[in-house]
Amino acid sequence: MSDSVASISPRGMTWARRKRALARVWRELRNDRSGFSGLLILLGFGLVALCAPLIADRSLLLAAAGRNNPDLAGPSAKFLLGTDDIGRDILAQLVWGSRVSLFIGIFATVVAVLIGSLVGLVAGYVKGKVATVLLAIDNFFLVVPFLPLAIVLAVILGRSPVTLALVIGFTSWAGSARLVRAQVLSLSERGYVERARALGANSRHVILRHILPGVAPLIIANATLIVPGAILTESTLSFLGFGDRLSPSWGKLLDGAQSSGSITLNAWWYYLPPGLCIITVVLAFTLFGRALERIFDPRLAGR
Amino acid sequence: MSSNKQYSGNALLELRDVHVAYPSRRRGGSVARAVDGVQLTLQPGEIVALVGESGCGKTTLARAILGLQQLSQGTIQFDGESIPTDAAGKKLFRRQVQIVFQDPTASLNPRQSVYEIVAEGLRIHGNSENEHKIVSAALERCGLHPADRYLLRYPHELSGGQRQRVVIAGAMVLEPRLLIADEPVSSLDASVRGEILKLLQDLARDKNMAVLVVTHDLGLPWNIADRIAVMYLGRIVEIGTTEDVLARPKHPYTRALLSVVHEHLQLEQQILKGDTPDPTSISRGCRFNPRCPMVQSGEAERLGILQKCLNDDPVLPNKQNNDHIAACHALNI
Amino acid sequence: MIDSTVLKVRDLYVTYQSSFGPVPAVRGVDLDIALGETLGLAGESGCGKSTLAMALLRLVPPTTQISGSILLDGQNVLTMKPGQLRLVRWAQASIVFQGAQHVLNPVQRIGAQIDEAIQLHHGSTSSTVREMLALVGLSDTRADDYPHELSGGQKQRVMIAMALSCNPLLIIADEPTTALDVMVQAQILQLLDNIKRERGLSMLFITHDLSVLSHNTDRVAVMYAGRIVEVGPAEELLRGSIHPYSRALAESFPIIGDPKSRHQPKGLAGDPPDPNLLPSGCPFHPRCNVAIDSCKSIDIKLSAVAKSVDRQVACVHANDESRSVK
Numbered sequence: 001m002s003d004s005v006a007s008i009s010p011r012g013m014t015w016a017r018r019k020r021a022l023a024r025v026w027r028e029l030r031n032d033r034s035g036f037s038g039l040l041i042l043l044g045f046g047l048v049a050l051c052a053p054l055i056a057d058r059s060l061l062l063a064a065a066g067r068n069n070p071d072l073a074g075p076s077a078k079f080l081l082g083t084d085d086i087g088r089d090i091l092a093q094l095v096w097g098s099r100v101s102l103f104i105g106i107f108a109t110v111v112a113v114l115i116g117s118l119v120g121l122v123a124g125y126v127k128g129k130v131a132t133v134l135l136a137i138d139n140f141f142l143v144v145p146f147l148p149l150a151i152v153l154a155v156i157l158g159r160s161p162v163t164l165a166l167v168i169g170f171t172s173w174a175g176s177a178r179l180v181r182a183q184v185l186s187l188s189e190r191g192y193v194e195r196a197r198a199l200g201a202n203s204r205h206v207i208l209r210h211i212l213p214g215v216a217p218l219i220i221a222n223a224t225l226i227v228p229g230a231i232l233t234e235s236t237l238s239f240l241g242f243g244d245r246l247s248p249s250w251g252k253l254l255d256g257a258q259s260s261g262s263i264t265l266n267a268w269w270y271y272l273p274p275g276l277c278i279i280t281v282v283l284a285f286t287l288f289g290r291a292l293e294r295i296f297d298p299r300l301a302g303r
Numbered sequence: 304m305s306s307n308k309q310y311s312g313n314a315l316l317e318l319r320d321v322h323v324a325y326p327s328r329r330r331g332g333s334v335a336r337a338v339d340g341v342q343l344t345l346q347p348g349e350i351v352a353l354v355g356e357s358g359c360g361k362t363t364l365a366r367a368i369l370g371l372q373q374l375s376q377g378t379i380q381f382d383g384e385s386i387p388t389d390a391a392g393k394k395l396f397r398r399q400v401q402i403v404f405q406d407p408t409a410s411l412n413p414r415q416s417v418y419e420i421v422a423e424g425l426r427i428h429g430n431s432e433n434e435h436k437i438v439s440a441a442l443e444r445c446g447l448h449p450a451d452r453y454l455l456r457y458p459h460e461l462s463g464g465q466r467q468r469v470v471i472a473g474a475m476v477l478e479p480r481l482l483i484a485d486e487p488v489s490s491l492d493a494s495v496r497g498e499i500l501k502l503l504q505d506l507a508r509d510k511n512m513a514v515l516v517v518t519h520d521l522g523l524p525w526n527i528a529d530r531i532a533v534m535y536l537g538r539i540v541e542i543g544t545t546e547d548v549l550a551r552p553k554h555p556y557t558r559a560l561l562s563v564v565h566e567h568l569q570l571e572q573q574i575l576k577g578d579t580p581d582p583t584s585i586s587r588g589c590r591f592n593p594r595c596p597m598v599q600s601g602e603a604e605r606l607g608i609l610q611k612c613l614n615d616d617p618v619l620p621n622k623q624n625n626d627h628i629a630a631c632h633a634l635n636i
Numbered sequence: 637m638i639d640s641t642v643l644k645v646r647d648l649y650v651t652y653q654s655s656f657g658p659v660p661a662v663r664g665v666d667l668d669i670a671l672g673e674t675l676g677l678a679g680e681s682g683c684g685k686s687t688l689a690m691a692l693l694r695l696v697p698p699t700t701q702i703s704g705s706i707l708l709d710g711q712n713v714l715t716m717k718p719g720q721l722r723l724v725r726w727a728q729a730s731i732v733f734q735g736a737q738h739v740l741n742p743v744q745r746i747g748a749q750i751d752e753a754i755q756l757h758h759g760s761t762s763s764t765v766r767e768m769l770a771l772v773g774l775s776d777t778r779a780d781d782y783p784h785e786l787s788g789g790q791k792q793r794v795m796i797a798m799a800l801s802c803n804p805l806l807i808i809a810d811e812p813t814t815a816l817d818v819m820v821q822a823q824i825l826q827l828l829d830n831i832k833r834e835r836g837l838s839m840l841f842i843t844h845d846l847s848v849l850s851h852n853t854d855r856v857a858v859m860y861a862g863r864i865v866e867v868g869p870a871e872e873l874l875r876g877s878i879h880p881y882s883r884a885l886a887e888s889f890p891i892i893g894d895p896k897s898r899h900q901p902k903g904l905a906g907d908p909p910d911p912n913l914l915p916s917g918c919p920f921h922p923r924c925n926v927a928i929d930s931c932k933s934i935d936i937k938l939s940a941v942a943k944s945v946d947r948q949v950a951c952v953h954a955n956d957e958s959r960s961v962k
Contacts, residue, residue: 013418016455191409195470198369199424199477200397202390209423213414356817462907463681492680493844494881494923497888497903504901519818522847525892526901549892563822564847564892574822578787 028295035291041284045277049098056092061248063088072260072267082269084253085260093248094273100249101281104165105231111169112230113176113223117215120180125188125207135181141174150233151242159244168233176222180215187214217296224289228282235278250274315382315513316345316368316481322376323363335582337363339537339590340377342619347480348511350504352524352545354560355534356579361517364534365483368515369402381481398428401474405486407466411458417442417469418454424477437476445472446502464495471502478510485517500527521564525549530625533557536580536590539619543627553629555597588613589632597633608632641707642805642838643669643692643729648704650684650691658701659911661687663862665704666938667840669806674832674839676849676870678885679859680908685842688859689810692840693725709805726753730799732792734811739795740783746794747779753798768797773827789820793827800831806838813848825852847889850874855946858882861909861919864938868947878941878949880924918951926953 029035048055059065066087073083081090123134153167187193193210201209237243238251239258257263257271323338338360345351353361366372368379370386370393379386381400387393401424404410411420421438425431439450445468447453458466467487474482484503488496504527507514516528524531524545532542533554541554552558562570575594589612592598603609611617617630650662661684669675679685690696692706694713706713708728716724733739741749750765766776772793783791792812799807809828813821829852832839841853849856850870857867858881866879877883884904890897906923909915915922921931931952938950 013416013455017414017416190412191404191406192412194371195402195404195410195473196423196427197371198397198402199427199473200394201423201427205427210412356819464907492908493846493885493888494680494904495907497901498905499903500901501903504899521818522890522892525890525898527899546898560818561892563818572822572826574826575819576823578789579817579820 025292025295029291032291032294034287035294038284038287038289038291041280042288045098045102045281045284048095049102052095052099055095056089058096060089060092061096065089072262072265072270074267075269081273082267084256084270085262090253090269090273093253094250094277097248097250097253097274098277100161100244100247101231101234101251101278104161104168104234104249105227105281105285107162107165108168108172108230108234109223109226111166112173112226113219114173115169116173116176116222117180117219119173120177121184121207121211121215123177124181124184125203125211134177138174138177138181141171142178146171147233147236150237151240154237154242159242161244161247161249164234164237164244165230168230168237172226172229172233176219176226179218179222183215183218184211187211217292221289221292221296224285224292227289228285231278231282231285250278254278313346314344314380315347315349316343316515317380318343318364318368318377319380320377321364321367321374321379323360323367323372324375333583336537336585337582338367339582339585341534341537341539343532343539343542345481345513345515347513348507349530350507350514350516350528351530351532352516352518352528353532353534354518354521354524356519358536358579358582359534360537360582361534362485365402365485365515365517368481368483369400370396394428398424398477399479400481400483401477401479402483402485403467403470403474403487406490407463407470408458408490410470411466413458415457416454417447417456417458417461420458420469421473421476424473428477438472441472441476442469444475444506445469446498447472462495463491464499467491467499468502471499471506475506475510479512481513481515482506483515483517486519487516488523489518489520497526503527521549521561533560536585537582538590538630540591540631541627541629542619542622544625547627551627553627553634554591554631555595555633556591557629559596588615589617589630603633606633606636608636640671641668642671642673642709643667643840644705644707645692646705646707648688648691648702648706650687650696650700650702652687652697652700654912656912660914661862661911662691665859665862665864667857667864669838669840671805671838672832672836673855674841674853676853676856677840677842677859678844678846678849678856678882680844680885682908682911683859684862684911685859686810689731689808689840689842692808693729693731694721695725695731726756726799726804727802728804729806729808730802730804731808731810732795732799732812734814740791742783745780745782746786750779750794750797750801753801756802768801771800771831772797787820788816789823792816792824796824796827796831800835803835804837806840807832808840808842810842811844812841814843814845821848828852845889846874846885858885861914862911863919863950864948865920865950866948867938868944872944872947878947878954879951880926880953881920928952 029039063086066083069083069087071083071085071087073079075082079089079091081094084090119134119138123131123138150167150171153170154164157163157167188211193206196206196210234243234249235251235254238249239255241255243249243252253274254271262270318341321338321341324334324336326334341364353364355361363372367374381396387396418438421441422434425434425437442450442453447465447468461469487503488499491499500523503514506512516523528545530543531545531548532539533548533556534540535556541548541552541557548557549561552561558570559573559575562573573596577594586593589595592612595612597603598609598612603612611632615632617632619630620628622628645665645667648662648665651658651660665688667675677685691702692713696702702714708724713721713724740746747765750768765779769776769778774790774793786794813824816824825848831837841849843849853870855868856870856873857864858879859865860881866873866877866882873882874886877886884902887902904923909919917932918935921927924931936950936952938948941947941949942955
């Protein structure tokens with residue numbers, strides 16, 4: 001510690017602090033068995049999604065690729081997870097589908113968290129009419145049945161993965177706005193915020209130095225919990241036929257399995273793998289998110 | 304009149320007829336007159352104690368001086384000028400008036416190191432030259448030496464007394480001309496109390512900094528204050544040098560307060576009945592009349608001032624800076 | 637002797653478990669409280685005074701180790717069965733806590749709460765809620781109020797009423813006036829004093845504020861780092877402390893009007909020690925201005941001083957005239 005004293009600079013200080021905070025989070029995460037296994041599972045899926053082109057060629061997804069293959073064939077050495085109703089390799093679709101599902105899940109979460117944090121921050125920090133209006137909007141999005149809303153929006157806006165992610169993000173920010181607002185309200189009552197004001201700080205300083213660092217961990221933990229919801233929503237939309245016809249997401253695989261009658265034909269290799277993938281990823285994100293929440297949220301800390 | 308003007312030119316802080324009212328938090332919407340007509344001046348380098356029970360408006364008054372609370376009436380002048388309302392002027396003013404809060408633990412952001420906390424004021428005011436040097440000097444001046452040992456610590460690694468020293472150092476880096484200390488030692492351990500008070504007294508002397516100490520504890524002004532102002536329900540009811548007020552209290556409220564303080568053994572205990580008074584219902588006439596021992600014992604009637612006590616609001620007489628004055632009808636017979 | 641001693645504590649050690657390992661909060665305390673006597677126990681945060689209070693009625697977490705003996709009216713609290721212990725709490729000794737607002741149930745009328753305390757231990761004396769309210773200076777109509785309708789002082793009065801409802805021999809008052817305003821504090825102290833006198837109660841009055849002890853207590857014990865460092869008659873101890881720590885504590889509350897303390901705030905350098913990391917030898921030596929070399933290694937036990945019968949001090953300088961006179 002003594003050597004770092006000599007080289008104190010604002011930047012060095014901040015970095016030293018971040019390093020310490022990260023080390024603490026890592027240590028606690030390592031000790032949290034369920035949270036850590038969640039993280040490992042997610043890393044595995046992430047790796048598969050990134051390496052998709054190495055595992056299966058993208059051309060295998062085309063309808064033409066299955067022309068010469070048997071339809072609805074069971075698992076074999078050539079097709080590890082069998083083929084679908086038009087003879088395409090299911091493993092290839094599953095691997096490429098992880099890309100779409102994870103992309104939509106994460107991108108939708110980023111959108112939701114951005115909107116949610118902004119609304120929560122403003123509603124918590126600015127009092128008066130603005131806050132009232134924002135809270136009313138927030139309440140609307142909290143209570144409106146969001147699947148019909150998402151369906152309507154998806155139909156109007158089109159069905160590319162990006163628009164789907166935007167739609168899902170736009171319909172699932174209300175909860176995090178609530179959370180952020182509550183935390184901001186509590187933080188802005190703290191003595192150190194009053195002290196900063198008395199020192200002459202403006203709102204910008206107070207928000208950047210005291211409020212945001214205080215809500216950031218909560219936002220991160222909350223985000224990891226939104227991802228599984230977004231993935232499920234994407235799957236639901238795709239399964240209902242409102243997904244992107246051209247991108248092979250897990251939801252779309254399930255949709256294909258259902259419409260081809262694979263369940264009655266007992267072609268389990270068609271519907272089971274995407275279902276299991278969805279469940280596993282959702283579970284892993286939830287385990288990881290809950291662990292982060294335990295680590296970050298002061299209210300849960302001392303249990 | 305002219306002497307008056309010259310006098311206000313010397314004062315560092317001058318409050319005239321300051322009122323702060325806000326709607327009551329309870330139902331009914333009656334207005335709480337938290338500060339209800341306060342006159343007070345502070346000279347450079349002077350330590351003045353503002354003493355009173357909870358709800359007497361002392362903290363509201365402190366916040367009003369800092370500009371954190373809007374006045375409903377009256378003026379506050381700092382260095383002969385009104386407190387600026389534009390952003391730039393406000394910032395400059397904030398630099399010169401600093402505050403130390405009661406609870407040092409709450410006033411420190413647990414995520415910031417001591418260095419960042421003390422440097423925060425400098426960064427807000429865009430003064431980053433020699434930051435390290437200024438911060439270290441302020442910490443050492445406030446009794447945390449060698450500073451290097453504390454710079455990278457976090458608040459939870461410090462004791463209560465050390466935290467309060469960090470708060471004071473954080474205020475001192477801006478070289479304020481007025482420091483407001485709101486119950487600076489009431490959350491600290493008894494043995495640490497004296498050291499912090501000594502620090503405040505030394506800083507006031509060395510830097511010619513005025514200090515307004517808000518407190519409920521009458522022993523504190525005896526330790527460090529030059530003058531005392533006793534507040535009751537939003538108004539200063541007695542003011543004078545510490546020796547005058549504590550040795551020869553004039554107002555019956557001050558007398559009662561002193562009599563229950565166990566460090567003061569000369570007076571017979573005079574315990575006022577009832578609870579701490581409520582600023583939403585200030586009584587007619589003298590605001591102290593519902594609890595005044597002179598009214599209750601019939602002494603006011605014997606002196607022939609009872610009607611005045613019940614109907615006329617007594618005012619503090621006009622005064623020179625160090626005069627010992629009190630707002631009580633019994634003093635004007 | 638046994639008849640008139642309500643509380644007799646011998647060689648009490650209380651060690652509680654924390655995530656950092658065992659914490660010795662009370663380290664060998666002897667205490668006696670006679671019938672009708674009030675003992676003041678003064679010390680700063682972390683000195684073990686509250687742990688001591690809770691240990692007297694075994695109100696400590698189950699993992700806490702307690703050794704020594706606590707004789708309450710001749711019976712050892714530490715060896716009692718749970719049923720007997722429950723009877724002793726309230727009926728023989730009851731506690732008045734610092735924050736009344738956290739102890740009262742916010743959704744129950746205060747009359748019902750006092751009644752509950754009476755009903756739990758009906759037996760020796762059953763007083764009525766009305767009597768108890770009158771005793772603490774509250775009107776009958778208050779019985780129908782909820783805690784939030786009362787002021788801080790009134791809530792503390794309710795707490796006192798509950799503590800007195802089973803007519804205990806001993807009241808343990810743990811900082812009963814700390815959060816209150818000066819004037820309300822004086823009212824509560826006066827109330828406790830009157831009740832004590834009327835009923836011939838014994839009291840253990842715990843506080844960090846030495847100044848409130850001079851009027852209300854017969855004897856005072858000063859605690860530092862889990863141990864009593866000085867004990868003696870209240871006036872004598874507060875006016876002429878022998879142990880350097882009690883002297884510093886007494887001086888930190890100035891006597892108003894005394895020119896010696898005018899513009900001379902006095903305190904102790906350093907901080908109260910962490911019970912986890914007690915200094916070697918006399919635990920006070922790092923903050924002591926009269927420490928000698930042997931203080932670093934030898935921890936002096938509490939023992940009687942030559943010049944006064946009732947006083948005991950734990951300091952090398954205890955019998956050193958030139959020092960103690962200062």
